[in-house]
Amino acid sequence: MSSLKLAVIPGDGIGTEVVTEGRKVLDAALSDVKIEAHEYDLGARRWHATGETLPDSVLEEIRGADAILLGAVGDPSVPSGVLERGLLLKMRFALDHHVNLRPSKLYPGYASPLAGDPSIDFVVVREGTEGPYVGNGGSLRTGTPHEVATEVSLNTAFGIERVVRDAFARAQARPRKKLTLVHKDNVLVHAGGLWQRIVREVAPEFPDVEQDYLHVDAATIFLVTNPGRFDVIVTDNLFGDILTDLAAAITGGIGLAASGNLDVSRTNPSMFEPVHGSAPDIAGQGKADPTATILSVALMLEHLGHNDAAAKITAAVEADLAERGTAARSTSQIGDAIAARVAG
Amino acid sequence: MSSLKLAVIPGDGIGTEVVTEGRKVLDAALSDVKIEAHEYDLGARRWHATGETLPDSVLEEIRGADAILLGAVGDPSVPSGVLERGLLLKMRFALDHHVNLRPSKLYPGYASPLAGDPSIDFVVVREGTEGPYVGNGGSLRTGTPHEVATEVSLNTAFGIERVVRDAFARAQARPRKKLTLVHKDNVLVHAGGLWQRIVREVAPEFPDVEQDYLHVDAATIFLVTNPGRFDVIVTDNLFGDILTDLAAAITGGIGLAASGNLDVSRTNPSMFEPVHGSAPDIAGQGKADPTATILSVALMLEHLGHNDAAAKITAAVEADLAERGTAARSTSQIGDAIAARVAG
Ligand SMILES: CC(C)[C@H](C(=O)O)[C@@H](O)C(=O)O
Ligand SMILES: CC(C)[C@H](C(=O)O)[C@@H](O)C(=O)O
Numbered sequence: 001m002s003s004l005k006l007a008v009i010p011g012d013g014i015g016t017e018v019v020t021e022g023r024k025v026l027d028a029a030l031s032d033v034k035i036e037a038h039e040y041d042l043g044a045r046r047w048h049a050t051g052e053t054l055p056d057s058v059l060e061e062i063r064g065a066d067a068i069l070l071g072a073v074g075d076p077s078v079p080s081g082v083l084e085r086g087l088l089l090k091m092r093f094a095l096d097h098h099v100n101l102r103p104s105k106l107y108p109g110y111a112s113p114l115a116g117d118p119s120i121d122f123v124v125v126r127e128g129t130e131g132p133y134v135g136n137g138g139s140l141r142t143g144t145p146h147e148v149a150t151e152v153s154l155n156t157a158f159g160i161e162r163v164v165r166d167a168f169a170r171a172q173a174r175p176r177k178k179l180t181l182v183h184k185d186n187v188l189v190h191a192g193g194l195w196q197r198i199v200r201e202v203a204p205e206f207p208d209v210e211q212d213y214l215h216v217d218a219a220t221i222f223l224v225t226n227p228g229r230f231d232v233i234v235t236d237n238l239f240g241d242i243l244t245d246l247a248a249a250i251t252g253g254i255g256l257a258a259s260g261n262l263d264v265s266r267t268n269p270s271m272f273e274p275v276h277g278s279a280p281d282i283a284g285q286g287k288a289d290p291t292a293t294i295l296s297v298a299l300m301l302e303h304l305g306h307n308d309a310a311a312k313i314t315a316a317v318e319a320d321l322a323e324r325g326t327a328a329r330s331t332s333q334i335g336d337a338i339a340a341r342v343a344g
Numbered sequence: 345m346s347s348l349k350l351a352v353i354p355g356d357g358i359g360t361e362v363v364t365e366g367r368k369v370l371d372a373a374l375s376d377v378k379i380e381a382h383e384y385d386l387g388a389r390r391w392h393a394t395g396e397t398l399p400d401s402v403l404e405e406i407r408g409a410d411a412i413l414l415g416a417v418g419d420p421s422v423p424s425g426v427l428e429r430g431l432l433l434k435m436r437f438a439l440d441h442h443v444n445l446r447p448s449k450l451y452p453g454y455a456s457p458l459a460g461d462p463s464i465d466f467v468v469v470r471e472g473t474e475g476p477y478v479g480n481g482g483s484l485r486t487g488t489p490h491e492v493a494t495e496v497s498l499n500t501a502f503g504i505e506r507v508v509r510d511a512f513a514r515a516q517a518r519p520r521k522k523l524t525l526v527h528k529d530n531v532l533v534h535a536g537g538l539w540q541r542i543v544r545e546v547a548p549e550f551p552d553v554e555q556d557y558l559h560v561d562a563a564t565i566f567l568v569t570n571p572g573r574f575d576v577i578v579t580d581n582l583f584g585d586i587l588t589d590l591a592a593a594i595t596g597g598i599g600l601a602a603s604g605n606l607d608v609s610r611t612n613p614s615m616f617e618p619v620h621g622s623a624p625d626i627a628g629q630g631k632a633d634p635t636a637t638i639l640s641v642a643l644m645l646e647h648l649g650h651n652d653a654a655a656k657i658t659a660a661v662e663a664d665l666a667e668r669g670t671a672a673r674s675t676s677q678i679g680d681a682i683a684a685r686v687a688g
Contacts, residue, residue: 084530113568115459132476132497137534143541147501149534153476157491184582186428190481190493197487217589224457224568224593238528242586245561249568 003034004304007065007269011043013278014288014331015071021290021335022069022297025316028342029301029309038065042087044075044278053086059094063268067300070273071293075280085135092128095268097261098159099166100126100240101299102275104227104247104257107321112252114224120251122230123174125167126240128261130159131191133237155191155236160198166264167234168206178210178231182219182239195236219243223250248275256321258295260303272300286330291317294338316341347378348648351409351613355387357622358632358675359415365634365679366413366641369660372686373645373653382409386431388419388622397430403438411644412615415637416622429479436472439612441605442503443510444470444584445643446619448571448591448601451665456596458568464595466574467518469511470584472605474503475535477581499535499580504542510608511578512550522554522575526563526583539580563587567594592619600665602639604647614647616640630674635661638682660685 010016073083106112106120137151171179181199185192216239223246248257257275274292301310316338354360417427450456450464481495515523525543529536560583567590592601601619618636645654660682
């Protein structure tokens with residue numbers, strides 16, 4: 001591929017700032033590739049101006065891209081759920097982003113809130129298009145003392161199998177080759193039972209991968225008492241949401257947490273974004289750390305097969321982190337420093 | 345009350361060992377009360393022997409007690425879900441245990457896995473009879489590549505209101521008077537919206553209680569980066585399950601985590617149990633720490649209005665913890681030491 005069609009959604013708050021740095025580093029890493037980037041104005045600003053979250057015409061345009069880079073969307077002025085359901089989740093479902101990939105690594109020289117800075121290096125493979133996220137809920141006698149509200153978690157063998165297989169393959173490609181299924185099969189017996197069955201059925205294809213199971217509540221305990229026990233975690237949409245924020249926290253905060261929303265069948269463009277939000281309180285001040293976005297760019301390049309460029313970025317980030325002192329640097333200073341390492 | 349009818353379910357593994365110590369301390373704390381204890385053989389052993397989990401006749405007997413003390417049930421030899429759904433959850437639902445109370449406190453001299461041993465003193469009020477725990481799920485084309493499995497979360501204004509009101513009252517009775525609602529209302533819009541509405545409606549009855557909201561994923565971040573921000577947390581059944589295990593972990597492990605399953609209407613006996621499980625790997629060796637069970641007895645006494653006796657136990661546990669050295673003590677040595685402090 002000598003050209004790359006990139007859909008860019010800077011979004012709100014610090015989203016625009018960190019995306020600028022992500023693109024800077026992308027340019028440095030792919031100097032021999034023609035990058036055609038198209039920016040889309042989506043998020044709180046557009047919703048306030050037009051009432052639109054993700055118009056179908058925009059979605060169709062984005063569908064033609066090779067990949068999507070998103071900063072962050074959201075603002076306290078927008079009611080909870082509007083942009084989440086109308087933009088972020090709409091995109092994940094419409095583009096069949098069934099693998100939500102979230103690596104967690106404690107970088108050398110970076111402090112964890114956990115005592116003793118244990119070694120942490122695992123990746124969560126979160127299902128992205130099913131489970132309690134399907135939006136299949138409702139409410140009866142709404143607003144009255146007799147209201148009943150439901151949320152339905154939908155889980156399919158098809159949907160689980162493709163994610164489980166992807167997780168096994170990722171585990172097989174890592175030195176420790178260990179896959180942990182996380183669910184709550186002692187309470188959610190039908191969904192949990194299905195996850196268990198699929199893992200059992202796919203496992204023989206990956207005989208060299210060690211496999212175990214944890215209830216989600218027990219998994220949170222191990223994440224703080226023994227995070228080194230994890231290599232690859234595969235889990236459902238909601239548990240994955242919870243575990244990846246916790247995972248980001250134990251490695252020193254979501255300033256570093258990168259994320260990919262992948263259609264591993266490659267029918268639709270995959271989307272890459274930092275796990276953090278739009279942080280309106282520090283927006284426009286050059287205070288945001290663009291590292292999570294830059295690491296998301298590395299995930300994107302890996303997904304697109306530009307493995308050398310991805311490795312260059314990861315190495316540059318690790319070197320930058322190792323040398324980070326206490327002196328505060330601006331968003332663009334961090335981006336410049338990492339881009340320079342990539343280029344050099 | 346000069347007598348107390350206590351239903352005791354020692355259960356499996358270390359359950360019987362820790363319950364012995366809990367009763368020892370109970371006797372010491374309530375020396376002026378006639379305690380009529382009746383033990384019920386429930387758990388893995390009974391299931392293997394008879395196939396029964398919680399026979400209706402046993403349930404009806406237990407219903408006549410003033411309170412229930414449970415050790416732990418479960419064993420790897422029992423398929424996941426059998427004892428959970430057939431015994432533990434059956435009891436919670438049948439006895440309308442709608443408030444699951446789980447205090448989290450980092451005791452002086454006790455090490456947290458969090459760096460710097462931050463101050464931690466909060467309580468989670470978890471809804472216990474609704475949400476994703478209702479067992480309303482199913483599976484279609486089971487065992488085939490076309491299986492679809494569902495889990496339905498049921499939430500009622502009635503069920504949420506009684507828990508929210510209880511949580512507000514607990515917050516009001518504490519020095520900091522702060523209540524945090526945890527949910528995921530940006531995705532689970534119907535259930536989350538109902539929780540938000542009920543909190544908004546009940547809040548004016550407690551004008552001196554400060555109230556805020558966190559998404560469950562963000563809550564896990566704060567639990568490891570700033571646990572001091574929490575005072576009382578109110579949340580649904582599944583989120584409460586996850587958060588209380590995490591909360592137990594950050595205060596030094598579930599060896600200390602106590603729990604009450606309350607029917608705050610007092611129609612049915614409430615149930616008190618340590619959060620930890622039956623730990624078959626260390627069962628029968630006198631290695632289990634009975635402190636969580638002893639603290640559960642204190643919760644029981646508080647619920648029954650024996651506030652002085654409850655305070656005595658808590659003080660004795662705190663004193664015992666403060667003096668714990670590195671020398672290992674047996675289960676009964678710890679129980680004896682705490683009982684002696686309570687008696688003295
Ligand atoms: C914003 C929200 C819909 C989203 C989620 O719950 O998936 C976020 O928390 C995430 O983890 O990407
Ligand atoms: C054993 C299980 C059913 C239970 C739950 O999920 O509620 C346990 O994890 C708990 O927290 O008491």
